[in-house]
Amino acid sequence: MSVTTHQLIQWKQQGRSIVALTGYDYAIAQLIDQAGVDLILVGDSLAMPILGYETTLPLTLDEMLHHAKAVRRGVKQALIVVDLPFLTYQESVQQAMHSAGRVLKETGAQAVKLEGGYPAMAATISQLTSAGIPVMGHVGLTPQSVHQLGYKKQGKTVEAGERILQEAIALQEAGAFAVVLEHIPADLADRITQKLTIPTIGIGAGPHCDGQVLVTSDLLGLSEKQPPFAKAYANLRSTITQAVKDYSLEVREGKFPDL
Ligand code: KIV
DSSP states (O other): OOOOHHHHHHHHHHTOOEEEEEOOSHHHHHHHHHTTOSEEEEOGGGGTTTTOOSSSTTOOHHHHHHHHHHHHHHOSSSEEEEEOOTTSSSSOHHHHHHHHHHHHHHHOOSEEEOOBOTTHHHHHHHHHHHTTOOEEEEEESOGGGHHHHTTOOOOOSHHHHHHHHHHHHHHHHHTOSEEEEESOOHHHHHHHHHHOSSOEEEESSOTTSSEEEEOHHHHTTOOSSOOTTOOOSOOHHHHHHHHHHHHHHHHHTTOSSOO
């Protein structure tokens, strides 16, 4: 049985931390799943470390669907949540319904994530959830708004913090099953986590969230640049470079393949 959205809510009630990572392809998603991660987010961060775009904005729904299908083929246990890319849900509720419907129908993922809060996204989430589409919210730093917000920490003033808290509450009331809190002060994330009955999944939001998510390329040390709050648990850039250099040398010296 794979992890469900209801289980995440129960885990919050039981104080069991939720472990989430991004996944973009079959091979890594399979390893992450077998290692016991609870939730795999096919994040639109796909655009940057994997596809080489400058921001998440150019990513299309078709590109996302292509990667989400590959992730689905690799995952047996974890809940799979797929980001709706920029401008595939903001134009209208109908557009959001069409895009989220394609994600669920074509990829086999169980839920979608979208960025932004009150009022526009609350209305959209309400419609999607009443059509049976589980939705994860995302407030604080929302990378699809990079041209308005930059990549700066959000919610640093009392008013800005209050706005993010109210957005998170509105998303919960609209039916979201969880909410990502990105790059906000730890004490604000703590307040939001205590206020909500749905789980908060933090990234750069301190230790008090109900769960944590990292971009897998950052965790593996594969990203060219990574945000200050990320932690690399391996250095695959240097491992891969060394493996390729060793191979090249052996081919050039006639040592590989051996007789
Ligand atoms: O796209 C993504 O990877 C995300 C995470 C940073 C939460 O939205």
